[in-house]
Amino acid sequence: MYRRRASDTAAPARRRWQPPFLASPACLRSVTWEDQRSQFVARYLFWVVGLAYFNFGGTDTLVPELLAAVNLVHLVYAVLTTLYLLHALRRHFSPLRWRLAMWTDLTGVAFCAFADASVSSPAYLVFLAIILGNGMRYGLRPFAEAAVGSALLVTAVLTVRGTDYLSEMSVTGLFFLLFGVIVVLYSYSLLARIDRQRQHLVAESSVDTLTGLLNRRGLTERAERLFGDVRSHRRPLAVLFADLDGFKGINDALGHHVGDTVLRKVAGLIHATIRDSDLAARYGGDEFVVVMPETNLSQAKLVAERLQAAVGQWARDGALNLSLSIGMGEAPSHGHELDGLLQRVDSAMYLCKQSYGGGGIRCVDDVPA
Numbered sequence: 001m002y003r004r005r006a007s008d009t010a011a012p013a014r015r016r017w018q019p020p021f022l023a024s025p026a027c028l029r030s031v032t033w034e035d036q037r038s039q040f041v042a043r044y045l046f047w048v049v050g051l052a053y054f055n056f057g058g059t060d061t062l063v064p065e066l067l068a069a070v071n072l073v074h075l076v077y078a079v080l081t082t083l084y085l086l087h088a089l090r091r092h093f094s095p096l097r098w099r100l101a102m103w104t105d106l107t108g109v110a111f112c113a114f115a116d117a118s119v120s121s122p123a124y125l126v127f128l129a130i131i132l133g134n135g136m137r138y139g140l141r142p143f144a145e146a147a148v149g150s151a152l153l154v155t156a157v158l159t160v161r162g163t164d165y166l167s168e169m170s171v172t173g174l175f176f177l178l179f180g181v182i183v184v185l186y187s188y189s190l191l192a193r194i195d196r197q198r199q200h201l202v203a204e205s206s207v208d209t210l211t212g213l214l215n216r217r218g219l220t221e222r223a224e225r226l227f228g229d230v231r232s233h234r235r236p237l238a239v240l241f242a243d244l245d246g247f248k249g250i251n252d253a254l255g256h257h258v259g260d261t262v263l264r265k266v267a268g269l270i271h272a273t274i275r276d277s278d279l280a281a282r283y284g285g286d287e288f289v290v291v292m293p294e295t296n297l298s299q300a301k302l303v304a305e306r307l308q309a310a311v312g313q314w315a316r317d318g319a320l321n322l323s324l325s326i327g328m329g330e331a332p333s334h335g336h337e338l339d340g341l342l343q344r345v346d347s348a349m350y351l352c353k354q355s356y357g358g359g360g361i362r363c364v365d366d367v368p369a
Contacts, residue, residue, distance in 0.1 A: 044078075098142065222279055250322065304328060328361065347364075
């Protein structure tokens with residue numbers, strides 16, 4: 001029996017634990033730097049407008065005793081936002097930064113709502129902007145988290161300011177809050193529908209229909225972020241390139257329907273052998289690629305051996321002349337980009353066929369220069 005390996009099965013160094021929200025970036029949308037840049041521009045605009053609103057609006061917008069505290073909160077917010085911006089310039093993809101920035105936005109706006117003398121504070125509209133902005137950029141989970149966070153903070157403000165609000169609350173104010181809730185719920189339903197359609201389109205364009213693994217396009221898109229982490233943090237990343245030995249003979253002798261069954265079965269064995277965080281793709285024909293983040297060559301070799309054993313056992317059980325040749329390499333030692341590393345790993349795989357007649361494992365270092 002070959003079970004999906006745990007993150008520390010073959011590792012002297014164990015994967016660092018992360019909360020599910022951060023360890024599963026697949027739930028987040030692929031966010032471009034242009035999207036994030038526009039978000040930072042909006043943050044600074046809200047900051048400037050907020051300062052002007054409280055400092056020049058008079059007693060209608062602020063209790064005078066709170067002016068110093070409001071300005072201090074704006075100063076802290078500007079410093080934190082600038083730190084987030086500097087980090088974003090170095091590392092575009094960072095769910096942790098996105099989350100911290102979102103909660104910084106929510107906390108700052110909540111304090112402004114608390115300090116505002118008016119019941120119908122513009123800060124409540126900013127809550128909506130934060131919820132919708134994070135949802136449109138990052139997906140449903142951040143949308144839901146921003147909505148729940150906003151609800152909790154608004155409840156806290158209403159609790160603390162309860163006496164003031166009750167004395168000034170009007171029918172207009174009640175409908176203002178009610179309409180805000182309706183807008184959030186309706187936006188969530190629309191976003192959920194758009195997200196389902198987007199996921200369906202992504203699946204159609206990035207998944208191999210025969211095996212259910214990623215296709216070449218899907219592999220390239222998802223591996224880009226993993227290689228970005230390698231370049232930024234120098235964490236090892238292993239790549240396996242596997243080719244089925246004897247597959248052409250099975251196709252010619254038994255027909256393409258049997259060949260398709262073989263490909264689906266091998267894909268299933270690959271999926272059962274690797275971790276959820278690894279990428280597996282049908283690269284073309286009977287070739288498969290596995291990308292394993294935070295994995296060195298010694299760990300990758302153990303996975304390759306398990307995969308070979310699983311395919312070999314299944315082939316013997318079915319009386320098939322089938323084996324697996326595997327080439328392997330490691331980033332950043334053997335390359336910093338997927339395409340370049342795949343070329344070298346592909347050469348190592350073909351060296352297996354030349355050296356062993358198939359069924360071997362070779363590293364990029366074994367290939368003559």
